[in-house]
Amino acid sequence: MNSVPVPFSDLLGALSDWFGASARALPWRSDPSPYRVWISEIMLQQTVVAAVIPYFNRFVETFPDVGTLAAADTESVLALWSGLGYYSRARNLHRAAKILSAGGFPRTRREWEALPGVGPYTAGAVLSVAFNQPEAILDGNIERVWSRFRCLPRSGAYKERLWRLSRFAVSETVRAGLRPSTVNQALMELGALVCRPSSPDCGGCPLAPRCKALLRRAVARYPEKRQRAAFKNLTETVYVYRRSDGRLWLPPPENDRRWRQGTRDFPLSENPRWRPFVRLIGEFETVHVVTNHKILRTAKLYDLSDEAPLTADEETAFVADLSALPHNAACAKTFRECAEF
Numbered sequence: 001m002n003s004v005p006v007p008f009s010d011l012l013g014a015l016s017d018w019f020g021a022s023a024r025a026l027p028w029r030s031d032p033s034p035y036r037v038w039i040s041e042i043m044l045q046q047t048v049v050a051a052v053i054p055y056f057n058r059f060v061e062t063f064p065d066v067g068t069l070a071a072a073d074t075e076s077v078l079a080l081w082s083g084l085g086y087y088s089r090a091r092n093l094h095r096a097a098k099i100l101s102a103g104g105f106p107r108t109r110r111e112w113e114a115l116p117g118v119g120p121y122t123a124g125a126v127l128s129v130a131f132n133q134p135e136a137i138l139d140g141n142i143e144r145v146w147s148r149f150r151c152l153p154r155s156g157a158y159k160e161r162l163w164r165l166s167r168f169a170v171s172e173t174v175r176a177g178l179r180p181s182t183v184n185q186a187l188m189e190l191g192a193l194v195c196r197p198s199s200p201d202c203g204g205c206p207l208a209p210r211c212k213a214l215l216r217r218a219v220a221r222y223p224e225k226r227q228r229a230a231f232k233n234l235t236e237t238v239y240v241y242r243r244s245d246g247r248l249w250l251p252p253p254e255n256d257r258r259w260r261q262g263t264r265d266f267p268l269s270e271n272p273r274w275r276p277f278v279r280l281i282g283e284f285e286t287v288h289v290v291t292n293h294k295i296l297r298t299a300k301l302y303d304l305s306d307e308a309p310l311t312a313d314e315e316t317a318f319v320a321d322l323s324a325l326p327h328n329a330a331c332a333k334t335f336r337e338c339a340e341f
């Protein structure tokens with residue numbers, strides 16, 4: 001005799017209970033205001049929780065609300081983002097803050113998705129987590145959970161099928177009298193803590209009674225592997241000028257390669273006026289990976305004589321440390337290497 005399957009709404013109830021007992025204490029969870037949830041969700045795009053926490057804390061300490069963020073200059077926003085990568089997120093966040101500061105936090109998906117840097121996932125996350133609205137979300141963790149839960153092949157309308165499951169979960173959540181805020185966060189947390197990429201803890205999973213991959217002993221097959229695009233190799237040479245007091249020249253961003261995204265970095269061309277005043281100290285190479293680009297950087301380090309002619313702007317661009325400036329990881333690595341010469 002076939003046993004009656006556990007109703008999906010019962011699974012969601014078990015998932016909510018599991019979240020209540022097992023959720024990590026994260027800084028944006030203690031006070032899930034729309035502002036804090038929005039900041040955390042933008043930071044969490046393509047970045048893991050552990051890396052985000054110190055950035056989030058510093059960010060909301062400096063900009064405690066949308067008004068202070070909107071009033072800040074872009075360079076100080078980028079400075080707090082330095083090291084987190086994907087700097088277009090910070091610039092979009094700043095642009096969106098100006099809109100939100102003037103018009104308030106919207107309550108519809110359409111309005112959220114119209115903001116710079118906000119896509120379907122972030123809109124659903126802010127609306128469901130901060131406003132408890134019945135909006136679906138789909139992040140990498142939830143994708144993994146659904147793909148295993150239903151043994152979904154990575155073909156055809158794969159993404160749309162995943163979204164359909166998320167929407168179904170939200171409608172069942174409401175029907176069962178549960179909170180969309182809790183269930184959506186629980187799904188994300190389940191993917192992060194239990195339905196992990198490798199060695200999932202199926203024994204402790206509230207979805208186990210109806211998980212197809214578990215029932216078919218096929219957990220390791222899902223999510224199906226995706227074809228990874230080959231890395232595109234780039235090379236570049238940067239020119240590093242060092243004064244006698246050890247400060248390095250980091251001029252404001254040039255209109256240069258897109259991956260730098262407006263952060264401070266060493267220039268890609270020589271300063272011709274300084275040619276008579278420089279001495280080449282050495283060259284070194286570093287490698288940086290940015291999405292699907294592998295960048296081989298050669299840095300030429302020059303000592304610049306104190307006799308060299310400097311404009312006022314050039315003078316102020318010599319810095320002893322990076323902490324107050326928006327900079328990318330490649331710049332930080334080059335900066336550290338220079339200390340060894």
Ligand code: SF4
Nearest residue numbers: 148195202205208211
């Ligand atoms: S039972 Fe295992 S594979 Fe299925 S959702 Fe839970 S943790 Fe993931």
